[in-house]
Amino acid sequence: MSKVVSAEDVVGSLRSGMTVGIGGWGSRRKPMALVRALCRSSLTDLTVVSYGGPDVGLLCAHGKVRKVVAPFVTLDSVPLEPHFRAARQRGDVAFTEYDEGMFMFGLYAAAHRLPFLPTPAGLGSDVLRVNPDLRTVRSPYGDGEELVAVPALTMDVALVHVNRADARGNAQYLGPDPYLDDLYAKAADLTYVSCERLVDTADLVKEGPVQSLLISRAHVAGVVETPNGAHFTDCAPDHGRDEEFQRMYVQAAGDPDRWEAFRRRFLSGDESAYQDAVRAWREAR
Amino acid sequence: MNDVTRAEVCAVACAEMFRGDGEIVAAAVSGMVPALGARLARLTFEPGLLTTDGHAYLTAEPIPLGAAAGEVEGWLPFRDHLWLVLNGRRHVVLGASQIDRYGNSNISCIGPWERPKAQLLGVRGAPGNTVCNTTSYWIPRHSPRVFVEEVDFVSGVGNDRGAYDLRVVVTDLAVLDFATPDGRMRLRSTHPGVTVDDVVTATGFELAVPAEVPRTRPPTGEELRLIRETLDPGGLRDREVPA
Numbered sequence: 001m002s003k004v005v006s007a008e009d010v011v012g013s014l015r016s017g018m019t020v021g022i023g024g025w026g027s028r029r030k031p032m033a034l035v036r037a038l039c040r041s042s043l044t045d046l047t048v049v050s051y052g053g054p055d056v057g058l059l060c061a062h063g064k065v066r067k068v069v070a071p072f073v074t075l076d077s078v079p080l081e082p083h084f085r086a087a088r089q090r091g092d093v094a095f096t097e098y099d100e101g102m103f104m105f106g107l108y109a110a111a112h113r114l115p116f117l118p119t120p121a122g123l124g125s126d127v128l129r130v131n132p133d134l135r136t137v138r139s140p141y142g143d144g145e146e147l148v149a150v151p152a153l154t155m156d157v158a159l160v161h162v163n164r165a166d167a168r169g170n171a172q173y174l175g176p177d178p179y180l181d182d183l184y185a186k187a188a189d190l191t192y193v194s195c196e197r198l199v200d201t202a203d204l205v206k207e208g209p210v211q212s213l214l215i216s217r218a219h220v221a222g223v224v225e226t227p228n229g230a231h232f233t234d235c236a237p238d239h240g241r242d243e244e245f246q247r248m249y250v251q252a253a254g255d256p257d258r259w260e261a262f263r264r265r266f267l268s269g270d271e272s273a274y275q276d277a278v279r280a281w282r283e284a285r
Numbered sequence: 286m287n288d289v290t291r292a293e294v295c296a297v298a299c300a301e302m303f304r305g306d307g308e309i310v311a312a313a314v315s316g317m318v319p320a321l322g323a324r325l326a327r328l329t330f331e332p333g334l335l336t337t338d339g340h341a342y343l344t345a346e347p348i349p350l351g352a353a354a355g356e357v358e359g360w361l362p363f364r365d366h367l368w369l370v371l372n373g374r375r376h377v378v379l380g381a382s383q384i385d386r387y388g389n390s391n392i393s394c395i396g397p398w399e400r401p402k403a404q405l406l407g408v409r410g411a412p413g414n415t416v417c418n419t420t421s422y423w424i425p426r427h428s429p430r431v432f433v434e435e436v437d438f439v440s441g442v443g444n445d446r447g448a449y450d451l452r453v454v455v456t457d458l459a460v461l462d463f464a465t466p467d468g469r470m471r472l473r474s475t476h477p478g479v480t481v482d483d484v485v486t487a488t489g490f491e492l493a494v495p496a497e498v499p500r501t502r503p504p505t506g507e508e509l510r511l512i513r514e515t516l517d518p519g520g521l522r523d524r525e526v527p528a
Contacts, residue, residue, distance in 0.1 A: 025363055051363075052407075070407060071407055071408060071409055071410070072406045072407035072408070072409045073406075073407060074406055074407075080404070080405065080406065084404065085403070085404040088394070088400070088401055089400070089401060089402070089403065089404055091399075091400040097393065097398075097407055097408055099408055099409075099410060099411070099412040099413045100367060100408075100409055100410045100413070101367045101370055101371065101410060101413040102412070102413065104364060104367050119371065119413070120371070120413070120416050120417060121370070121371075121410075121412050121413025121416065121417070122412045122413065123412075123416055123442075123447060124412070124415075124416060124439070124442035124446035124448075125408065125411070125415075125440060125441070125442050125446070126393070126398070126438045126439040126440070127408055127412050129439075130398050176340060176341040176342065176360075176362070177340070177363055178362060179362070179363060179364075180363070180364055
Protein backbone atom coordinates (compact mmCIF):
# COMPACT_ATOMS: atom_id res chain seq x y z
CA MET A 1 0.00 0.00 0.00
CA SER A 2 2.29 2.76 -1.22
CA LYS A 3 1.16 6.35 -1.24
CA VAL A 4 4.47 7.62 -2.59
CA VAL A 5 3.90 10.32 -5.18
CA SER A 6 5.85 13.18 -6.74
CA ALA A 7 5.52 16.88 -5.97
CA GLU A 8 4.05 17.27 -9.47
CA ASP A 9 1.42 14.61 -8.66
CA VAL A 10 0.44 16.58 -5.57
CA VAL A 11 0.08 19.85 -7.42
CA GLY A 12 -1.69 18.10 -10.29
CA SER A 13 -4.45 16.95 -7.93
CA LEU A 14 -5.24 20.52 -6.84
CA ARG A 15 -7.43 23.15 -8.45
CA SER A 16 -7.34 26.91 -8.58
CA GLY A 17 -9.39 28.60 -5.87
CA MET A 18 -8.69 25.93 -3.25
CA THR A 19 -7.93 26.60 0.41
CA VAL A 20 -4.46 25.27 1.18
CA GLY A 21 -3.17 24.81 4.74
CA ILE A 22 0.62 24.84 5.09
CA GLY A 23 2.29 23.36 8.19
CA GLY A 24 5.41 24.54 10.02
CA TRP A 25 5.81 27.88 11.76
CA GLY A 26 7.44 31.05 10.41
CA SER A 27 10.66 29.96 8.75
CA ARG A 28 10.61 26.50 10.33
CA ARG A 29 9.88 23.08 8.79
CA LYS A 30 7.94 24.45 5.84
CA PRO A 31 7.11 22.10 2.93
CA MET A 32 9.08 24.34 0.60
CA ALA A 33 9.58 21.71 -2.14
CA LEU A 34 5.79 21.43 -2.44
CA VAL A 35 5.46 25.22 -2.25
CA ARG A 36 8.01 25.57 -5.05
CA ALA A 37 6.00 23.06 -7.08
CA LEU A 38 2.88 25.16 -6.48
CA CYS A 39 4.80 28.20 -7.70
CA ARG A 40 5.69 26.37 -10.94
CA SER A 41 2.08 25.31 -11.54
CA SER A 42 -0.73 27.10 -13.34
CA LEU A 43 -2.79 27.16 -10.12
CA THR A 44 -4.02 30.52 -8.95
CA ASP A 45 -6.53 32.22 -6.63
CA LEU A 46 -5.49 30.17 -3.59
CA THR A 47 -6.45 30.84 0.01
CA VAL A 48 -3.39 30.06 2.13
CA VAL A 49 -3.85 29.13 5.81
CA SER A 50 -0.52 29.30 7.60
CA TYR A 51 1.59 30.34 10.57
CA GLY A 52 3.23 32.22 7.77
CA GLY A 53 6.80 32.27 6.57
CA PRO A 54 8.49 32.14 3.17
CA ASP A 55 5.76 29.74 2.02
CA VAL A 56 3.33 32.65 2.03
CA GLY A 57 5.96 35.01 0.63
CA LEU A 58 6.96 32.83 -2.33
CA LEU A 59 3.34 32.09 -3.26
CA CYS A 60 2.56 35.83 -3.13
CA ALA A 61 5.62 36.56 -5.28
CA HIS A 62 4.31 34.12 -7.89
CA GLY A 63 0.80 35.59 -7.92
CA LYS A 64 -0.82 32.42 -6.59
CA VAL A 65 -2.66 33.91 -3.64
CA ARG A 66 -6.08 35.48 -3.35
CA LYS A 67 -6.24 35.46 0.44
CA VAL A 68 -3.89 34.82 3.35
CA VAL A 69 -5.26 33.54 6.67
CA ALA A 70 -2.53 33.99 9.30
CA PRO A 71 -1.59 35.46 12.68
CA PHE A 72 1.76 36.64 11.30
CA VAL A 73 4.11 36.21 8.37
CA THR A 74 7.76 36.19 9.45
CA LEU A 75 11.16 34.72 8.64
CA ASP A 76 12.02 34.53 12.38
CA SER A 77 15.65 35.70 12.19
CA VAL A 78 14.41 38.35 9.71
CA PRO A 79 11.24 39.70 11.30
CA LEU A 80 9.31 40.75 8.19
CA GLU A 81 8.57 38.70 5.05
CA PRO A 82 9.37 40.98 2.09
CA HIS A 83 7.03 39.48 -0.54
CA PHE A 84 4.06 39.34 1.81
CA ARG A 85 4.70 42.94 2.84
CA ALA A 86 4.85 44.05 -0.77
CA ALA A 87 1.66 42.15 -1.65
CA ARG A 88 -0.22 43.69 1.27
CA GLN A 89 1.10 47.18 0.55
CA ARG A 90 0.09 46.87 -3.11
CA GLY A 91 -3.33 45.62 -2.05
CA ASP A 92 -2.82 42.39 -4.02
CA VAL A 93 -4.02 39.92 -1.37
CA ALA A 94 -6.92 39.75 1.04
CA PHE A 95 -5.95 39.06 4.64
CA THR A 96 -7.75 37.31 7.48
CA GLU A 97 -5.69 38.27 10.53
CA TYR A 98 -6.13 36.20 13.71
CA ASP A 99 -4.37 36.06 17.04
CA GLU A 100 -2.06 33.00 16.99
CA GLY A 101 -4.05 31.29 19.76
CA MET A 102 -7.31 31.97 17.91
CA PHE A 103 -5.69 30.46 14.84
CA MET A 104 -4.79 27.31 16.79
CA PHE A 105 -8.37 27.03 18.07
CA GLY A 106 -9.58 27.31 14.47
CA LEU A 107 -7.31 24.39 13.59
CA TYR A 108 -8.47 22.35 16.62
CA ALA A 109 -12.10 23.03 15.69
CA ALA A 110 -11.58 21.96 12.08
CA ALA A 111 -9.55 18.89 13.13
CA HIS A 112 -12.34 17.74 15.43
CA ARG A 113 -15.32 18.69 13.27
CA LEU A 114 -16.51 21.37 15.67
CA PRO A 115 -18.08 24.51 14.20
CA PHE A 116 -16.05 26.75 16.52
CA LEU A 117 -14.09 26.90 19.75
CA PRO A 118 -14.40 29.70 22.33
CA THR A 119 -11.50 31.81 23.56
CA PRO A 120 -11.04 35.22 25.16
CA ALA A 121 -8.19 35.93 22.70
CA GLY A 122 -9.16 38.69 20.31
CA LEU A 123 -11.62 40.49 22.61
CA GLY A 124 -11.02 44.23 22.67
CA SER A 125 -8.54 44.10 19.79
CA ASP A 126 -8.92 45.23 16.18
CA VAL A 127 -8.95 41.58 15.11
CA LEU A 128 -12.71 41.77 15.65
CA ARG A 129 -12.93 45.05 13.72
CA VAL A 130 -11.23 43.70 10.59
CA ASN A 131 -13.00 40.34 10.75
CA PRO A 132 -16.64 41.49 10.94
CA ASP A 133 -17.85 37.93 10.38
CA LEU A 134 -16.41 36.82 13.72
CA ARG A 135 -19.06 36.23 16.37
CA THR A 136 -18.88 36.05 20.13
CA VAL A 137 -20.70 33.58 22.38
CA ARG A 138 -21.74 33.78 26.01
CA SER A 139 -20.84 30.96 28.35
CA PRO A 140 -24.01 29.15 29.46
CA TYR A 141 -22.31 28.66 32.86
CA GLY A 142 -21.19 30.83 35.74
CA ASP A 143 -21.09 34.52 35.02
CA GLY A 144 -21.91 34.23 31.33
CA GLU A 145 -18.46 35.28 30.15
CA GLU A 146 -18.29 36.56 26.59
CA LEU A 147 -15.84 34.74 24.33
CA VAL A 148 -14.79 34.86 20.69
CA ALA A 149 -16.25 31.93 18.73
CA VAL A 150 -13.33 31.07 16.45
CA PRO A 151 -14.73 29.33 13.38
CA ALA A 152 -13.21 26.05 12.20
CA LEU A 153 -10.29 26.68 9.83
CA THR A 154 -11.43 24.13 7.30
CA MET A 155 -9.24 23.54 4.26
CA ASP A 156 -9.31 21.57 1.04
CA VAL A 157 -5.75 20.40 1.29
CA ALA A 158 -2.90 20.48 3.81
CA LEU A 159 0.81 20.35 2.97
CA VAL A 160 3.25 19.49 5.76
CA HIS A 161 6.93 18.60 5.86
CA VAL A 162 8.42 16.14 8.36
CA ASN A 163 11.75 14.47 9.00
CA ARG A 164 10.71 10.87 8.30
CA ALA A 165 7.74 9.10 6.80
CA ASP A 166 6.93 5.63 5.53
CA ALA A 167 5.33 4.78 2.21
CA ARG A 168 1.98 4.29 3.94
CA GLY A 169 1.90 7.93 5.00
CA ASN A 170 2.84 7.72 8.67
CA ALA A 171 4.78 10.88 9.44
CA GLN A 172 7.41 11.53 12.11
CA TYR A 173 9.04 14.70 13.39
CA LEU A 174 12.46 14.56 15.07
CA GLY A 175 13.01 18.21 15.96
CA PRO A 176 12.12 20.09 19.15
CA ASP A 177 8.63 21.19 18.10
CA PRO A 178 5.75 19.45 16.28
CA TYR A 179 4.21 22.87 15.51
CA LEU A 180 0.54 22.28 14.63
CA ASP A 181 1.15 19.91 11.72
CA ASP A 182 -1.06 17.06 12.96
CA LEU A 183 -3.98 19.49 13.26
CA TYR A 184 -3.56 20.60 9.65
CA ALA A 185 -3.56 16.95 8.59
CA LYS A 186 -6.79 16.30 10.48
CA ALA A 187 -8.42 19.56 9.42
CA ALA A 188 -7.95 19.10 5.68
CA ASP A 189 -10.00 17.00 3.27
CA LEU A 190 -6.72 15.88 1.71
CA THR A 191 -3.24 15.90 3.25
CA TYR A 192 0.09 15.49 1.55
CA VAL A 193 3.27 14.91 3.53
CA SER A 194 6.74 15.63 2.23
CA CYS A 195 9.69 14.20 4.14
CA GLU A 196 13.44 14.46 4.33
CA ARG A 197 13.73 10.68 4.05
CA LEU A 198 11.39 7.75 3.46
CA VAL A 199 12.04 4.79 5.76
CA ASP A 200 10.54 1.36 6.27
CA THR A 201 7.64 1.30 8.70
CA ALA A 202 9.62 -0.89 11.10
CA ASP A 203 12.42 1.70 11.16
CA LEU A 204 10.29 4.65 12.27
CA VAL A 205 10.67 3.88 15.98
CA LYS A 206 14.41 3.39 15.47
CA GLU A 207 14.56 7.01 14.27
CA GLY A 208 12.72 8.44 17.28
CA PRO A 209 10.37 7.57 20.15
CA VAL A 210 6.83 6.45 19.41
CA GLN A 211 5.63 9.88 20.59
CA SER A 212 7.38 11.39 17.58
CA LEU A 213 4.90 9.68 15.22
CA LEU A 214 2.94 12.86 14.66
CA ILE A 215 0.56 12.06 11.81
CA SER A 216 -1.22 8.79 11.07
CA ARG A 217 -1.63 7.39 7.57
CA ALA A 218 -5.39 7.59 8.20
CA HIS A 219 -5.07 11.30 7.47
CA VAL A 220 -2.57 11.17 4.61
CA ALA A 221 -3.31 10.89 0.88
CA GLY A 222 0.24 10.98 -0.45
CA VAL A 223 3.89 11.08 0.57
CA VAL A 224 6.72 12.80 -1.29
CA GLU A 225 10.38 12.25 -0.50
CA THR A 226 12.11 15.65 -0.80
CA PRO A 227 15.61 15.65 0.71
CA ASN A 228 16.45 19.18 1.89
CA GLY A 229 12.86 19.93 0.89
CA ALA A 230 12.31 22.42 3.72
CA HIS A 231 15.21 24.55 2.48
CA PHE A 232 15.82 27.36 3.35
CA THR A 233 13.67 26.97 6.48
CA ASP A 234 14.78 25.11 9.61
CA CYS A 235 14.31 21.36 9.64
CA ALA A 236 16.16 20.22 12.77
CA PRO A 237 17.86 17.82 13.24
CA ASP A 238 18.30 17.16 9.48
CA HIS A 239 19.32 20.70 8.66
CA GLY A 240 19.11 24.11 10.30
CA ARG A 241 17.81 27.26 8.67
CA ASP A 242 20.06 28.41 5.82
CA GLU A 243 20.47 31.92 7.23
CA GLU A 244 22.80 33.12 4.50
CA PHE A 245 20.45 31.96 1.76
CA GLN A 246 17.49 33.48 3.58
CA ARG A 247 19.32 36.82 3.74
CA MET A 248 20.00 36.59 0.01
CA TYR A 249 16.30 35.85 -0.58
CA VAL A 250 15.32 38.92 1.46
CA GLN A 251 17.81 41.18 -0.34
CA ALA A 252 16.67 39.93 -3.74
CA ALA A 253 13.03 40.46 -2.85
CA GLY A 254 13.66 44.15 -2.24
CA ASP A 255 14.52 44.91 -5.86
CA PRO A 256 12.72 43.75 -9.06
CA ASP A 257 15.90 43.17 -11.09
CA ARG A 258 17.62 41.26 -8.31
CA TRP A 259 14.48 39.24 -7.70
CA GLU A 260 14.29 38.32 -11.40
CA ALA A 261 17.93 37.21 -11.26
CA PHE A 262 17.27 35.19 -8.09
CA ARG A 263 14.19 33.63 -9.65
CA ARG A 264 16.05 32.69 -12.82
CA ARG A 265 18.96 31.24 -10.89
CA PHE A 266 17.02 29.21 -8.33
CA LEU A 267 13.34 28.94 -9.25
CA SER A 268 13.18 28.51 -13.02
CA GLY A 269 13.57 24.73 -13.00
CA ASP A 270 12.19 21.77 -11.06
CA GLU A 271 13.09 20.77 -7.48
CA SER A 272 16.27 18.94 -8.44
CA ALA A 273 17.37 22.00 -10.43
CA TYR A 274 16.68 24.11 -7.31
CA GLN A 275 18.75 21.81 -5.10
CA ASP A 276 21.57 21.76 -7.71
CA ALA A 277 21.54 25.56 -7.88
CA VAL A 278 21.67 25.83 -4.07
CA ARG A 279 24.58 23.37 -3.99
CA ALA A 280 26.42 25.29 -6.69
CA TRP A 281 25.81 28.58 -4.86
CA ARG A 282 27.16 27.11 -1.62
CA GLU A 283 30.26 25.67 -3.30
CA ALA A 284 30.99 28.97 -5.03
CA ARG A 285 31.10 30.89 -1.75
CA MET B 286 32.52 47.40 37.87
CA ASN B 287 32.09 51.09 37.05
CA ASP B 288 30.90 52.46 33.71
CA VAL B 289 27.51 50.82 33.92
CA THR B 290 26.00 50.89 30.42
CA ARG B 291 22.45 51.87 29.52
CA ALA B 292 21.86 48.31 28.29
CA GLU B 293 22.78 47.01 31.76
CA VAL B 294 20.40 49.45 33.45
CA CYS B 295 17.67 48.25 31.04
CA ALA B 296 18.46 44.60 31.76
CA VAL B 297 18.02 45.17 35.50
CA ALA B 298 14.81 47.13 34.88
CA CYS B 299 13.56 44.15 32.85
CA ALA B 300 14.56 41.80 35.67
CA GLU B 301 12.50 43.96 38.03
CA MET B 302 9.43 43.28 35.85
CA PHE B 303 9.34 39.76 37.28
CA ARG B 304 9.79 40.57 40.97
CA GLY B 305 7.22 38.66 43.00
CA ASP B 306 6.05 36.50 40.07
CA GLY B 307 7.10 33.14 41.58
CA GLU B 308 6.86 29.89 39.61
CA ILE B 309 5.54 31.12 36.28
CA VAL B 310 6.99 31.18 32.77
CA ALA B 311 8.87 34.35 31.91
CA ALA B 312 8.07 34.72 28.21
CA ALA B 313 10.58 37.38 27.23
CA VAL B 314 9.80 37.11 23.53
CA SER B 315 10.60 40.63 22.40
CA GLY B 316 14.36 40.85 22.52
CA MET B 317 17.74 40.15 24.05
CA VAL B 318 17.47 42.62 26.93
CA PRO B 319 14.20 41.25 28.39
CA ALA B 320 15.49 37.67 27.97
CA LEU B 321 18.61 38.74 29.85
CA GLY B 322 16.42 40.41 32.49
CA ALA B 323 14.31 37.30 33.05
CA ARG B 324 17.37 35.09 33.46
CA LEU B 325 18.99 37.64 35.77
CA ALA B 326 15.86 37.79 37.94
CA ARG B 327 15.91 33.99 38.19
CA LEU B 328 19.58 33.97 39.20
CA THR B 329 19.01 36.58 41.90
CA PHE B 330 15.73 37.58 43.58
CA GLU B 331 13.17 35.42 41.70
CA PRO B 332 14.62 31.87 41.75
CA GLY B 333 11.28 30.16 41.10
CA LEU B 334 10.90 31.70 37.64
CA LEU B 335 10.84 29.38 34.61
CA THR B 336 12.96 30.54 31.67
CA THR B 337 13.41 29.20 28.15
CA ASP B 338 16.13 28.78 25.56
CA GLY B 339 14.13 31.07 23.29
CA HIS B 340 12.71 27.98 21.62
CA ALA B 341 10.84 24.91 22.89
CA TYR B 342 12.82 24.13 26.03
CA LEU B 343 12.48 25.22 29.64
CA THR B 344 16.08 25.22 30.76
CA ALA B 345 17.22 23.61 34.02
CA GLU B 346 19.25 26.74 34.78
CA PRO B 347 19.29 30.22 33.23
CA ILE B 348 21.56 30.02 30.17
CA PRO B 349 23.68 32.68 28.49
CA LEU B 350 22.04 34.64 25.67
CA GLY B 351 22.31 32.73 22.40
CA ALA B 352 23.52 29.51 24.07
CA ALA B 353 22.05 26.06 23.49
CA ALA B 354 19.56 24.86 26.10
CA GLY B 355 21.92 22.48 27.93
CA GLU B 356 20.01 20.59 30.62
CA VAL B 357 16.26 21.03 30.38
CA GLU B 358 13.49 20.82 32.96
CA GLY B 359 10.55 21.02 30.62
CA TRP B 360 9.17 21.17 27.11
CA LEU B 361 7.11 24.06 25.81
CA PRO B 362 6.45 23.71 22.09
CA PHE B 363 4.40 26.44 20.45
CA ARG B 364 1.07 24.69 20.97
CA ASP B 365 1.66 24.39 24.72
CA HIS B 366 2.86 27.95 24.84
CA LEU B 367 -0.44 29.01 23.28
CA TRP B 368 -2.42 26.95 25.80
CA LEU B 369 -0.31 28.41 28.62
CA VAL B 370 -1.46 31.87 27.54
CA LEU B 371 -4.99 30.83 28.50
CA ASN B 372 -3.83 28.98 31.61
CA GLY B 373 -2.23 32.17 32.83
CA ARG B 374 0.95 31.09 34.65
CA ARG B 375 2.93 33.36 32.41
CA HIS B 376 4.29 36.93 32.29
CA VAL B 377 5.01 38.05 28.76
CA VAL B 378 7.25 40.87 27.58
CA LEU B 379 5.96 42.10 24.24
CA GLY B 380 7.38 44.58 21.77
CA ALA B 381 5.43 47.34 20.04
CA SER B 382 5.86 49.45 16.93
CA GLN B 383 3.29 51.82 18.42
CA ILE B 384 1.83 52.12 21.92
CA ASP B 385 -0.69 54.63 23.32
CA ARG B 386 -1.34 56.07 26.78
CA TYR B 387 -3.59 53.18 27.82
CA GLY B 388 -1.10 50.59 26.61
CA ASN B 389 -2.87 49.62 23.39
CA SER B 390 -0.08 48.34 21.15
CA ASN B 391 0.42 47.73 17.45
CA ILE B 392 2.67 45.23 15.69
CA SER B 393 0.35 44.67 12.74
CA CYS B 394 0.64 47.52 10.27
CA ILE B 395 1.24 51.25 9.83
CA GLY B 396 -1.49 53.14 8.01
CA PRO B 397 -4.93 51.79 7.13
CA TRP B 398 -5.21 48.03 7.68
CA GLU B 399 -7.12 47.58 4.42
CA ARG B 400 -4.03 48.63 2.47
CA PRO B 401 -1.21 49.44 4.85
CA LYS B 402 1.58 51.88 4.21
CA ALA B 403 3.81 49.36 5.99
CA GLN B 404 2.79 45.79 6.70
CA LEU B 405 4.47 44.64 9.91
CA LEU B 406 4.41 41.22 11.60
CA GLY B 407 0.70 40.70 12.06
CA VAL B 408 -0.97 40.58 15.48
CA ARG B 409 0.89 37.38 16.51
CA GLY B 410 -0.22 36.57 20.08
CA ALA B 411 -0.69 40.14 21.29
CA PRO B 412 -4.52 40.07 21.51
CA GLY B 413 -4.66 36.89 23.60
CA ASN B 414 -1.58 37.68 25.67
CA THR B 415 -2.88 41.04 26.81
CA VAL B 416 -6.33 39.78 27.88
CA CYS B 417 -5.01 36.63 29.61
CA ASN B 418 -1.53 37.30 30.99
CA THR B 419 0.46 39.82 32.95
CA THR B 420 2.09 41.83 30.17
CA SER B 421 5.06 44.16 30.10
CA TYR B 422 6.65 45.91 27.14
CA TRP B 423 10.23 46.38 26.02
CA ILE B 424 10.78 49.38 23.73
CA PRO B 425 14.48 49.70 22.86
CA ARG B 426 14.06 53.14 21.20
CA HIS B 427 11.77 55.53 23.07
CA SER B 428 10.43 58.00 20.50
CA PRO B 429 7.26 59.89 19.55
CA ARG B 430 6.93 57.52 16.57
CA VAL B 431 6.40 54.66 19.01
CA PHE B 432 4.60 56.47 21.85
CA VAL B 433 1.63 57.81 19.86
CA GLU B 434 -1.74 59.41 20.54
CA GLU B 435 -3.53 56.63 18.72
CA VAL B 436 -2.22 53.31 17.39
CA ASP B 437 -3.07 52.46 13.77
CA PHE B 438 -4.18 48.95 14.77
CA VAL B 439 -4.95 47.54 18.21
CA SER B 440 -2.93 44.31 18.35
CA GLY B 441 -2.44 44.18 22.13
CA VAL B 442 -5.27 45.68 24.17
CA GLY B 443 -4.79 48.47 26.67
CA ASN B 444 -6.42 49.32 29.99
CA ASP B 445 -9.39 51.01 28.27
CA ARG B 446 -10.10 47.81 26.29
CA GLY B 447 -9.89 45.12 28.92
CA ALA B 448 -6.19 44.37 29.43
CA TYR B 449 -5.67 41.75 32.13
CA ASP B 450 -2.64 43.25 33.91
CA LEU B 451 -0.28 45.70 32.21
CA ARG B 452 2.75 45.79 34.49
CA VAL B 453 5.51 48.07 33.14
CA VAL B 454 7.01 49.48 29.97
CA VAL B 455 10.81 49.54 29.96
CA THR B 456 12.53 51.68 27.34
CA ASP B 457 16.08 52.84 26.68
CA LEU B 458 15.19 56.03 28.59
CA ALA B 459 12.84 55.12 31.40
CA VAL B 460 10.50 52.79 33.23
CA LEU B 461 6.79 53.53 32.85
CA ASP B 462 3.77 51.95 34.51
CA PHE B 463 -0.01 52.38 34.63
CA ALA B 464 -0.41 53.31 38.31
CA THR B 465 -2.98 56.05 37.67
CA PRO B 466 -6.69 56.09 38.55
CA ASP B 467 -7.80 55.52 34.93
CA GLY B 468 -4.96 53.21 33.87
CA ARG B 469 -3.01 55.75 31.83
CA MET B 470 0.72 55.49 31.44
CA ARG B 471 2.88 57.11 34.09
CA LEU B 472 6.57 57.82 34.33
CA ARG B 473 7.93 55.64 37.13
CA SER B 474 11.66 56.33 36.86
CA THR B 475 14.26 57.72 34.49
CA HIS B 476 17.51 55.92 33.75
CA PRO B 477 20.78 57.49 34.93
CA GLY B 478 21.69 60.36 32.61
CA VAL B 479 18.10 60.86 31.39
CA THR B 480 15.93 63.81 32.48
CA VAL B 481 12.17 63.90 32.87
CA ASP B 482 12.10 66.37 29.97
CA ASP B 483 13.98 63.90 27.76
CA VAL B 484 11.23 61.33 28.34
CA VAL B 485 8.37 63.79 27.92
CA THR B 486 9.87 65.04 24.64
CA ALA B 487 10.26 61.49 23.36
CA THR B 488 6.64 60.63 24.17
CA GLY B 489 3.93 61.56 21.67
CA PHE B 490 1.11 61.74 24.23
CA GLU B 491 0.65 63.39 27.60
CA LEU B 492 2.38 61.26 30.15
CA ALA B 493 1.41 61.26 33.82
CA VAL B 494 4.47 62.66 35.61
CA PRO B 495 4.60 62.60 39.42
CA ALA B 496 6.14 65.52 41.30
CA GLU B 497 9.12 63.37 42.24
CA VAL B 498 10.47 60.99 39.62
CA PRO B 499 13.13 58.66 41.03
CA ARG B 500 16.17 57.32 39.23
CA THR B 501 15.92 53.75 37.85
CA ARG B 502 17.69 51.38 40.23
CA PRO B 503 21.29 50.81 39.07
CA PRO B 504 22.64 47.25 38.90
CA THR B 505 24.29 45.84 42.00
CA GLY B 506 27.86 44.60 41.75
CA GLU B 507 26.60 41.03 41.74
CA GLU B 508 24.10 41.78 38.96
CA LEU B 509 26.82 43.38 36.84
CA ARG B 510 29.04 40.36 37.34
CA LEU B 511 26.23 37.98 36.34
CA ILE B 512 25.37 40.05 33.26
CA ARG B 513 28.95 40.48 32.06
CA GLU B 514 30.51 37.15 32.99
CA THR B 515 27.67 34.64 33.11
CA LEU B 516 24.59 35.60 31.10
CA ASP B 517 25.88 37.81 28.30
CA PRO B 518 29.66 37.60 27.99
CA GLY B 519 29.29 38.20 24.23
CA GLY B 520 27.64 41.59 24.78
CA LEU B 521 24.50 40.89 22.74
CA ARG B 522 22.67 43.43 24.95
CA ASP B 523 24.70 46.22 23.36
CA ARG B 524 23.22 45.45 19.94
CA GLU B 525 19.78 46.38 21.24
CA VAL B 526 20.84 49.37 23.31
CA PRO B 527 24.08 50.81 21.92
CA ALA B 528 26.41 52.32 24.52
